[in-house]
Amino acid sequence: MKQLQDNNDVCEQLCVHDRIVCLARADMLLDEDVRQIAETFKILGDATRIKIMHALSKRELCVCDIAAIVDIGQSAVSHQLRLLRGARLVRYRKEGKMVWYSLDDEHISMLLAKGIEHVKCE
Template sequence: MVDDNIELCDENETHQQEIDNVLNHKLDDTTISELTDLFKILGDPTRIKILYSLSLDELCVCDIAEILNMSQSAISHQLRTLRAARLVKFRKAGKSVFYSLNDEHILTLLRQGLEHVGHN
């Protein structure tokens, strides 16, 4: 259970060295906007399921639709969003199109997220 009380300082004293450190590493507005957009995309359960599935194996739309028990159209819509965010990539093999995670960063995001939610 989470304690709803927020602990406040007993003194109203700032710590200039720490403040300066944070201000010297401040994120620009563009980076903040891009990071916010990334977390919004990751905030969708279907997209997380797709990314997790792709973390285990390269899959075609038919495979993902079967795994998630969804229509190919719905999966295709989600994959468009994931591709636009550079989270997944694809390759064509004959008439099939296989999707995979775009790079190791995506796998790291998933692993760290899973570690965090699994941590007691």
Template sequence: MHLVKEKLMGDRAASEMADLFKTLGDPTRVKIIHALSQCELCVHDLTEVLEMGQSAISHQLRFLRNLRIVKRRKEGKTVFYSLDDEHVQEVFLQTLEHLRHS
């Protein structure tokens, strides 16, 4: 039991992991992450794919950016969004795979 206690994650790591899972607790954010796991998209593309208003999509993207789950790239006047790194995609895809086999 002592070894488990020594290896137990710290409060900060536990809080950050909880924040990530809270983020995945919202169906709209999950759909955005799933769409962005397939390719880079602009807000307009996301509104079309998810059949939602621009304001709602922008609000969720801002939330995801603040948690460093998505990043943006500007090309002219268009802003493209993608997942921030491959770890986010791996966690998401592994969770999806787990659900499909349950």
């Protein structure tokens, strides 16, 4: 059976609101900022990385702990952490023979919390 296309979500006539367009263009991000934001969301678009970040949002963890928590190998965790570090989403500190990971800053914690809030909202 052929489904009818719902056109209720588009304007029925072409009418560009010049004043609104001008104001919106003035508020647009720089292309480099757009690229960096898109890259951040691209890195966030992986379930394993979200699990790692969620674990790190609760406490500082070492690679061994993260591997046990998300149930993947240490080399896979290290690979994911390298990607997250490259995107400035996590950071690490070395303490003796241990390397401890945490979320990079409060912005990342808030971004993750808002994502969780969004999916849990009805």
